[in-house]
Amino acid sequence: MGNEIERKFLVNGNEWRDGAKPVHTCQGYLASAGESTVRVRLQEDQAFLTIKGPSEGIARLEYEYDIPAADAKELLARLCQQPYIEKNRYDVMFAGMKWEVDEFLGENEGLIVAEVELDSEEQLIELPPWVGQEVSEDPRYRNSNLVRNPYSKWGK
Numbered sequence: 001m002g003n004e005i006e007r008k009f010l011v012n013g014n015e016w017r018d019g020a021k022p023v024h025t026c027q028g029y030l031a032s033a034g035e036s037t038v039r040v041r042l043q044e045d046q047a048f049l050t051i052k053g054p055s056e057g058i059a060r061l062e063y064e065y066d067i068p069a070a071d072a073k074e075l076l077a078r079l080c081q082q083p084y085i086e087k088n089r090y091d092v093m094f095a096g097m098k099w100e101v102d103e104f105l106g107e108n109e110g111l112i113v114a115e116v117e118l119d120s121e122e123q124l125i126e127l128p129p130w131v132g133q134e135v136s137e138d139p140r141y142r143n144s145n146l147v148r149n150p151y152s153k154w155g156k
Contacts, residue, residue: 004052004062005121008141009131011112016101016130022088025102026072028080029144035060037144040067040075043089047072058121058136081147083107095126107150113141 023043031038035054041047047069053061076084086105091098097116104111114131135141140149 002062002064003059005059005118005123006115006136007058007118007125007134008113008115008136009127010133010135011101011114011130012132013130016090016092016099016114016128020090020092020101022090022103025087025089026076026084027087027143028076028082028084029147030075030079032081032144032147039144040072040080042069042072042076045069055137058118083147083150085143085146092128094128097125099128104146104151107152108146109152111146111151 026042028040029037030040037050037052039050039052041050047067048064049067049072050062050064052063083106085108087108088103088105090101090103092101092114093099099114099116101112101114104113113135114128116125118125139145140154
């Protein structure tokens with residue numbers, strides 16, 4: 001049984017970009033029922049099928065499996081909710097922790113979010129100077145919700 005514990009923050013400024021290399025990512029949803037999802041992710045030539053359970057605070061069950069990239073491309077094109085998520089993902093190290101910074105493209109352009117995976121919900125971390133508001137428990141920022149309600153359509 002897998003368990004994902006992560007915190008999510010909005011990103012301020014561009015300081016995080018120093019030395020970070022983008023990995024183009026396409027992510028689509030085969031099913032989304034309540035807070036459970038079945039996701040396909042294609043990152044260049046690697047692909048994954050991920051099943052996530054409902055959130056309990058900042059934790060949720062997660063099971064991830066490698067799949068052939070060709071299968072992921074077909075699933076994204078033919079079976080996933082459209083438009084699927086496109087983003088550039090950057091791995092950024094700060095204070096010994098790996099942060100994943102997602103710079104969204106397409107209908108979610110303008111949104112930049114940083115996530116850090118934790119070993120426990122109580123784990124203390126040092127926040128980088130480039131993170132802003134925490135949005136860990138705001139469902140609008142879940143990728144599965146950004147498919148249905150893209151950032152560009154939010155009334156700002």
